[in-house]
Amino acid sequence: MARKTGKAATISDVAMKSGVSVGTVSRTLNAPDTVRPATLRRVRAIIDELGFQPDARAQNMRRRRTATVGFIVDDISNPLHAITFKAAEAELREHGYWLHLVNTEGKARQEADAIERLQHGRVDGLIMTINNEKDVQCRDRLAALRVPSVLLDREIELAIDAVLTDHAPGLFQATDYLLEIGHRRIALITAGPEIRPGRERVKGFVEAFGRRKLACPHELIRSQRLSPDFGFHEASSLMQGPDRPTAIIAGGNRILVGVLKAIQQQRIVIPDELSLVTCDSTDLTRLYPGPLTVVDRDIEDIGRTAAQLLLERLGDRHNAPARRILVSTRLILGGSCAPSPPG
Missing domain, CATH: 3.40.50.2300 (Response regulator)
Structure with a gap:
């Protein structure tokens, strides 16, 4: 536990209490692989106990x-x-x-x-x-x-x-475009809420329906993992249902790989039977079997x-x-x- 005094601890304080030289404390901070494991653990424990804060400028110069x-x-x-x-x-x-x-x-x-x-x-x-x-x-x-x-x-x-x-505006544009050309059963397959891309893409998707005063099909939002397996599983499930979507937005290039696999397995024709939008231009999006509609950014x-x-x-x-x-x-x-x- 850090000590609660008005005076900031110095590197000399750490050295004295650890029973080592100032040089050893310095090496603990800047070159720990040169310090014996037992000494390293002892000095780090004292650093934490005293609440010692190294000088950032000096550390940056040494770390170089x-x-x-x-x-x-x-x-x-x-x-x-x-x-x-x-x-x-x-x-x-x-x-x-x-x-x-x-x-x-x-x-x-x-x-x-x-x-x-x-x-x-x-x-x-x-x-x-x-x-x-x-x-x-x-x-x-x-x-x-x-x-x-x-x-x-x-x-x-x-x-x-x-x-x-800025994912939300891009997903808003994509969803609004699909709504403009008549789609209402639009599915979104994307990352989960534990990372920013998942949260922001869902936000843009929902906002597009709200802006047009349309009910958002929340049951068509599949938000979990950025992986081909997740994309394949969710696209397969959606397209086998009785009221399948007329458009899918793949929220990520890894998800897209799985979505395309599901589309090919079910012999669905794009765009005649299903419209498809994805995120981020890659060689795949530029070539399959013509360029896909993409929410792009400068990677x-x-x-x-x-x-x-x-x-x-x-x-x-x-x-x-x-x-x-x-x-x-x-x-x-x-x-x-x-x-x-x-x-």
Whole structure:
């Protein structure tokens, strides 16, 4: 427990109480892999007990020795992560940094291990996406981060920089477009409420019906996971029902893969029998079997912006308030939508 006195603890206080040199305390903070495990545990315990806060400017200067930034993703098979990584890497390389990629497979334990291992002397900063914004342990880990960090499209009320996407307006445009051409039975398959994209896409979808004073088909909202399996299961279920939708919005490129598989299995013709809208342009959306209608955003800009925020934090903005940058979305019409079929 941190001591409750008016005087801030110094590095000398930590060294004296730990029974080690000031240099050992410094290495505990900045190069923990050079300190014996037992000593490391003892010094960290004293740091917590005294409530010692290292000088941020000095730490930033020392951490520069690694010239490496960690990039943590939840699904390496997601092509958007590859685009984001490439853009961030190009920006960071210009400033002498390398990017180290870690895939957590969307598993909380692997995510925790990645954050813990990377931040202790292995990287100067982190760029990351997390699997569940509402997970208490995840929030605690983020609150205790020892290195500058940037979140990708995740919204947590902590003092952490973030690059967010304005999903709701894009989903509003897509839904409103489908309503304009006569669709009423519109299904949305998207991520769950534990991450920002899921919440914001549902928000835009519901708002489009409300703006036209139409009843929103809440039973057609399937909000859970960003995975091909989830997309396939939900699209298959929806299309086998007695009152199937005339349009589907796939809220994510991984969901789209599953939706397209279900459509092919059931021999549904797009757009004659079903209109389809998806999110984010990829090679698949541009080629299948003609361009799909897409709610798009600049993924490369997200990567560049995340890198720039981190570089600023590693430089002279280390003590500045956290920043949140919002990236816009827009609807791009393709050949996958048609007026609602009669009946």
